[in-house]
Amino acid sequence: MGRTLLILAAVVAVLGGGMVLRTLTLRPQPPLAAPIEAIALDEAALADGLAQALRLPTISHAEGAPVYTAAFSAFHALLAERFPLAHARLDVERIGEWSLLYRWRGSDAAQRPALLAAHMDVVPIEPGTEARWTHPPFAGVVADGVVWGRGALDDKSSLIAQLEALEHLLAQGYAPTRTLYFAYGHDEEVGGREGARRIAESLKARGVRLAFTLDEGSAITQGVVAGITQPVAAIMAGEKGYASFRLTARAPGGHSSMPPDDSAIARLSQALVRLDARPPRARLTPPVEAMLERLAPHLPFGARVAIANRELLSALLLRELSRSPVTDALTRTTQALTVVHAGIKDNVIPTEAYALINYRLLPGTELADIEAHIRTTIGDDAIELTVEEGFGDAAPASSDPDAPEFAVIARTVNEIFPEALVSSGIIMATTDNRHYADVRDQGYYFAPFVYTADDGGRIHGTDEHIGVAEYADMVRFYIRLLQNAGG
Known part of the structure; x- marks a missing residue:
């Protein structure tokens, strides 16, 4: 957004018949938390643990197709072996045949629980592309400072990192005041109807009301938002x-x-x-407005004018956003x-x-x-x-990017990734998170890994991988989030 907005702003100011452009007082960033001292972790051991999980081909084929039971059974066994404290001290149950729900009981029953979600299934490898992988997609290789394999980004890294954080805190004797749930579906890639949906139905039947849920769907983007050089941690507040x-x-x-x-x-x-x-037709939703307002101080002057006066300049703002397929998809x-x-x-x-x-x-x-x-x-x-029958629904109601629960996640980002700007928005895809809409107050979408434009072709594509150090930071993020959310 550049000269066009500046010209229009000047025209409106002169010819607007009394209309005055607003000043550039915009929604502030969430209060910054001080970065914390790095949490000491054995990064090599963490990488090996993720690699083991990537070796199991927990593939979801077409909806209704038979489940590869041997892979999911082996995955369950791996979790029990690698995270013995979690399986000894938490309530663990299998739901919908292969999905898992963990409950870490808090000491204060008056607080509404929180739920962290991830999924254990992955998409198939496109036939004929196997040779294009640097390492075989289910070899789970750690090499050159990178963990290679299907699921390294979507979404086994989140699942294993959450349990690594849980195991770490249990070993240290940490006990939450708020009850924390960990929900791991087995069929997210084909709609989540037998996994996350059944977990949500089970929680509802028990009268559980969650303060918030956090699932995949966004990340720390680098070089993706035009005009902003800093990394942007997009804690999304809705999905399509x-x-x-x-x-x-x-x-x-x-x-x-x-x-x-x-x-x-x-x-x-x-x-x-x-x-x-x-x-x-394009339109702005509240989470996207929050995204624009939080990023505006870091954008060129013309963009700041348009965002601050979007009721007046909405047509031009939407036209400018439509110039990129990414921002266009945010608005329509x-x-x-x-x-x-x-x-x-x-x-x-x-x-x-x-x-x-x-x-x-x-x-x-x-x-x-x-x-x-x-x-x-x-x-x-x-x-x-x-x-078409099958996987298809309207979007769940968006959540509040100004809620206290959002601030808990933002604070954790500030502590672990102090260089990142915190923003919001909606994700363009669908996740298991939508199934929890009836049992929660707020639902957010964020996984703490760095996402660049090059990564777009690796998620569901060839050469999916994550850096060893980057993955360790994911574990550090979840350790602090469990502490901040758990009290």
């Missing part, structure tokens, strides 16, 4: 919903030598062109044409053509809103419109 719609066009088929006036392919193509030209329900299918042979006119369109829904957008958008945009009632 997920839905795919199927558009089906039907028409008379026949021989290609005598094409009819009406074609299923042509009709569907016209609808897709109209949709592609008209994505859902995204619409992606992902599958088109028609025909069986070059000389046969198909009677049916269909397409799948994937939507990632902003908080506050319902599936009915998307259906209305599609219907209005394509203007063709003859096209059949259905929602």
Whole structure:
């Protein structure tokens, strides 16, 4: 955001008919905590523990596909062996066949519990890409200061780091006043319906109300936010919903030598062109407004003017945010044409053509809103419109980026990563965290590893890895978070 905003700000100030731009007094950063003395840890042993977990191929295939029971059974055994104090002193139960719930009882029953979540499953390796890995994806190799393997970022590093922190505190004799839960689903990558959802249902049935949940979904970004050189710890306060719609066009088929006036392919193509030209409208959600306000002091002057006066300059601000796919996705329900299918042979006119369109829904957008958008945009009632079954929901309600629970996480970031700016926002994907929406006050999304633009292709891609020192800092973060949240 640059000269365009400056020019508009000047025009509004002169011609605004009495409208005056606000001063640049914006939402402050959360109160900074003093960095703490580094927590001494055996980083080599920690890396080896993560590597052991990465060697187990706890893969989630398509929803409803059989679970690779041998890998999950071995993973459970590894956790019990590596974290003996946690398994001896905490309440541990298996839920939904392979998911795990740990409860660390606090001394003060009046305090609402907190829950840390992660998932033990990983996505498959794309066939034919195995040779592109520096080390085999399930070899769990520690080399050159790096732990290599599927799950190093998504999401076994969080799970194992949390339990390492728990084991460390138990060994030191720490006892929380607040009850702390650790929830580890086994099917997050295919929707979490048999894992996190069942854990949440179990908590609800027991009358448990959580103060907050913390799950994956964001990280400490470096070089990702344009105009900001400092690392940004984005503690997200919401996630998007997920839905795919199927558009089906039907028409008379026949021989290609005598094409009819009406074609299923042509009709569907016209609808897709109209949709592609008209994505859902952009808007700001409270978590994204909080993100902009917290980052504004570190942005150029023109951006600060627009953010401080976004009620007046919202159209221009949204237009500027739309210039990048990342920031555009923060401000709108995204619409992606992902599958088109028609025909069986070059000389046969198909009677049916269909397409799948994937939507990632902003908080506050319902599936009915998307259906209305599609219907209005394509203007063709003859096209059949259905929602794909399975993994798909509207977004859960966003949480408060100014709540005390957010401040606890922000304080921990300040203590372990003092150079990072703390921000908020929403994540563009979906996580297990949404399943806990009915049993919590607040839900946040953050994993304490450094994420650069290069890492985007490694999560669910080739050569997933994490630095040994970086992983040790994840453990340090969770140690302090458990102390800060546990009291």
